[in-house]
Amino acid sequence: MTDNPQQYHALQAQLGLRHGIPFTPNWSAGADFMRIIVDACLQNRPKQIMECSSGLTTLMLARCCQINGVGHVISLEDGLQYADNTRGYIDRYGLGDYASVIHAPLQDTVVDGTNYKWYSTDDIPEAGIDMLVIDGPSGFIQKNSRYPALPLFHPRLSEHCVIYLDDAAREDEQAIVTLWQARYPELKHDFRVTARGCSILSR
Ligand SMILES: C[S@@+](CC[C@H](N)C(=O)[O-])C[C@H]1O[C@@H](n2cnc3c(N)ncnc32)[C@H](O)[C@@H]1O
Numbered sequence: 076m077t078d079n080p081q082q083y084h085a086l087q088a089q090l091g092l093r094h095g096i097p098f099t100p101n102w103s104a105g106a107d108f109m110r111i112i113v114d115a116c117l118q119n120r121p122k123q124i125m126e127c128s129s130g131l132t133t134l135m136l137a138r139c140c141q142i143n144g145v146g147h148v149i150s151l152e153d154g155l156q157y158a159d160n161t162r163g164y165i166d167r168y169g170l171g172d173y174a175s176v177i178h179a180p181l182q183d184t185v186v187d188g189t190n191y192k193w194y195s196t197d198d199i200p201e202a203g204i205d206m207l208v209i210d211g212p213s214g215f216i217q218k219n220s221r222y223p224a225l226p227l228f229h230p231r232l233s234e235h236c237v238i239y240l241d242d243a244a245r246e247d248e249q250a251i252v253t254l255w256q257a258r259y260p261e262l263k264h265d266f267r268v269t270a271r272g273c274s275i276l277s278r
Contacts, residue, residue: 082106086113090138096131097164103131104210107269108241112208113139115237116146121205123233124148127194127224128211129161129176136208137165137174148174151194153181153212181212186223187258192216193223204232210241219247225255225276237277238262244272252276 083106087096090113097103104112109131116124116139124136129152140146152158158178165174179194186193192212209224221240232238242248243266252274256262267273 079106082110086110086135089113090135090142092134092138092168094167095164097134097160098131104241105270108210108239108271108273109135111267111269111273111275112136112206112239115239116140116206117143119206119237121146123200123204124206124208125199125204125228125231126150126208126210127221128152128209129157132208132210133161133174133176134164134168134170136206137170138168140173141170146173149199150174150176151179151196151199151211152176153179153194155180181216184223184227186226189222191220191223193227199228200231202231202233204228205236207232207236207238208241209239214242214245214247219251219254221248222251222254225259229259234278237275240274240276242271243274244269248272248274 113135116136120143129150133150136148155178158176161176177196177198179196181192182195184191184193209221212220214220261278262276265275
């Protein structure tokens, strides 16, 4: 069900993406996760969107911002070829005002006393992130691969920021959410049953 073509086509048609989408089976975010973040973006009209890992998510969120007439996606991508590929789609659709893909190779980063491979960039907003989408780094590279996202971004989130974690049915992502909630008890957690699981956190 994750890569259900009809669900992707429905999103593609809704957003008017007639010139193709950067879809890669098993690597692109699932269509059901995409549906959740697209609906949220169109409804909440976030001004600053931050995302970990670029691709289909970047293109669809950028198009939502264009439809909304407001918003910008900053996407961190560790793989140069994936960053270039996403930029190509952003250019193809004339969405350069709505998304920036930052090539940020992973580097050793100590977070809460543990060393992680994490995106190397200082080029992220100081404050005011309204939507945080976490679909990288890849889970296989290290234990609790996406844990750093919240400790590193938390001081930069707006009061009403909503956080979307993909692959949340995995053991690591469940452990990550437990650790985040222990550290930030004000966070409410809403788990959505999708093919890979989606955790939504908000204050
Ligand atoms: C789960 S993918 C998600 C990418 C993006 N959010 C999307 O929906 O298209 C996470 C990361 O895997 C890497 N990746 C993407 N496609 C890949 C592939 N075919 N093989 C290996 N790694 C890939 C990229 O670095 C990407 O940032």
